[in-house]
Amino acid sequence: MLLAHGTEAPFCGTLLDEKRAGVFCCRECGLPLFRTATKFESGTGWPSFTQPVDEAHVRAVEDRAYGMVRVETRCARCDSHQGHVFPDGPAPTRLRYCINSIALTFVPEGERLPDPLLRGDGTA
Structure with missing residues (x-):
């Protein structure tokens, strides 16, 4: 999904109702992308945010798929598809x-951000 630039079905993502303080990171590489403080209920069925942690962390790419023009958002580090941004x-x-839950990993406030160079047991 992340590297194939697909979209998950609305209202099925595990992070749609996540409201704890924390950071949403790229599931592929761990780059911090969005904070809970910028998350809002859009009614669209996908987690929605007003701004990224850092503008440099999210890359905008013109998307002309499905006969329309949209702005796709990709992780600036690994180029994985995150979703789209709308005005x-x-x-x-x-x-x-508007971001796919499957594209994100949630890290509660106070916990360490993921390090993509470490295995699940914390070793390199």
């Missing part, structure tokens, strides 16, 4: 980063 979000940015 219909709430203030202050008026942006809606």
Whole structure:
């Protein structure tokens, strides 16, 4: 899904209702992408955010699939597909980063961010 640029079905993602303080990171490489403080309920069925942790962490790519023009969002580090950004979000940015749950890993506030160079047991 991440590298094939697919989209999960709406309302099926595990992070849609995640409200704890923390950071949403790229599932592929661990780069921090969004904070819970910028998450909002868009009614679309996908986790939605008003802005990334850092503009440099999310790359925008024109997407002309399905006979329309959209802006695809990709992780700036590993180029994995995250979702799309639309100009219909709430203030202050008026942006809606509509992101696939499967593209993200949630890290609760106070916990270490993932290190993609370590195996699951914490060793390199």
